[in-house]
Amino acid sequence: MNLSPSEHSMHKPSDGCMEDSKAEHLLPCYRRSTYDGPLASYHSGSIISHLLRKTLHNKLTSLDNNLLYLPSANTSGLDPESSRTEDFAQDDHSCTSFKDEDLSVNEHLQAKRARVENIIRGMAASPNGRSHREAESECEAVRCRRDLLKENKRKQRLPQHQEPSHSSTKTSKDEECHKLKEQLQSMQRLLHQLQEKISHVHEQNYSENEEREDVRSEHDQVKVETGGFSSDRAVKNLQETLKCELTRTVSESVDMVFRKLSMTLLNQSPQPCHSPEYSETEKRIPDDSPSELSDSDESIKASSAEHFESNSLEHQTEALSLVVRKPSLSQAVKRPYPLHQTPFQFGYSAPLHDSQILEHLLKYGPHSAFSALPCLPAALERSSPDSMEHPWESVGMRSKVSSGHLGQHQTGLVSVDTLCLPRVKMECGDLQSLAERSSFMTLNISFERLTPNHLKKAKLMFFYTRYPSSNLLKNFFPDVKFNRCITSQLIKWFSNFREFYYIQMEKFARQAIIDGVNDVKDILVTRESELFRALNMHYNKANDFQVPDRFLEVAEITLQEFYSAISLSRDSDPSWKKAIYKVICKLDSDVPEDFKSPSYL
């Protein structure tokens, strides 16, 4: 009978898998010993540049918006939605229109422009020089905003508030520039330290691995018997060390720059002009039922919330404190966008907890936080199957499409996305799980999209339940903000799991009949069975999960059911499988409580 161990199935059933996965588990970037490899280039510039540029961008946007929302405008009659979208449109349009009037800009603006550009270029310059062109076009966009801001400011405030004279501000501005540069340099130093630490830890890791490999070859048999679990644990411990070190240092650096830059910007820029009406309008935006939200709604909301959050100091601190407070409190306050998913909160007085920055990067991807492209077609923001598996891959397409269809000044913005993505992608998986494990959960932050880790978890849950109710799913994915879309996606996953499961069952049942199995009792499923191997490969590819015995029983019953049905030629009936499904759906067992932990994986 072929369902039990085949000869070659005994050849290290999980061994090959373990070898592969072990190698894969080591952060790819750590395998490089070259100092100036991707890791270096990523950490020494691009991600920080991203953060800094976004901060600048946000700052300018918020000032911009505040001016646009001054009471003088008849925004009071507009409903929140239209005023927000109009804001985007206007914002966007203003860029182009201003370019046309560029000749009217005086030298003062030119000088400021040059300084801002210098700062940003300094920040954007990455070691491999790839971002230079993008940085330049982005500078153009930033300049647009800033210039528009100045224009507006002049028009509206000229009578009562005179601009400081050119010469008097120049020195202080230059000082600030210097300060900024110094801060950035110390950032660079920190990052270099990080790189050294990481390569050091990596070397240790590498040598330990080699030692283990030696031991392994000596005791190959034993290792195979145990499935290599012990060595896998050790590798994971090392990974943890690496991750911790990485996060700590990056967080420190990022946090520091944020603090300093925000202070600098606060001093450098004119005080934001708060419009109570604007805030009220924003506050009154109905908290749409999540299930009703289309993806485009989400993206618009995200963008608007982003500038909303960065607009108001009061709301900043309130937001930050609310995140930490009990959920019930935060729910009591009507908000345009649930706090826990506010894309990028940035406070002046209370800097973000460093891990939140990392978390945001990992949760939403770099482009969500840094591109701020309300003008992008909503469809481009939509998560595709590919972007699910490879969250970063959608970016390439977006940029391509965007540059094809949108104006030049927008291409500059879009290119922000592409700056450091390849680097981020490398570390996405590991850092994401790290982020999930850390303050994401302690802060009660939830995902608004399913991640590869959720998929992994779902697959493992399939070992317990083939037909999970949507309630069960909600209970076991507490870190997911459920809406209709998420729910159906999860249900679809399990549907796909079942499909594969039943296809295998039918295949192996027919094979058993071909192989001349005469009695149902001869149909057995063990951990050595080919069938089990196929299933395990599908749902537990990393083989780091101990499949419950009950699953083997259920699989065996399923196989027997198929065998019987086919033997009795019931398969001539088009719906012959339904009877089997009815049996199997009753065999679900409880999913262990462990799975309820958001950080299960």
Place this chain on the structure above:
DNA sequence: AAACCACCTG
């Protein structure tokens, strides 16, 4: 009508 499902397809 909505939710859920299996099936088919890419």
Place this chain on the structure above:
DNA sequence: CAGGTGGTTT
């Protein structure tokens, strides 16, 4: 794995 479709149930 997701999209689409059609069937079934509530």
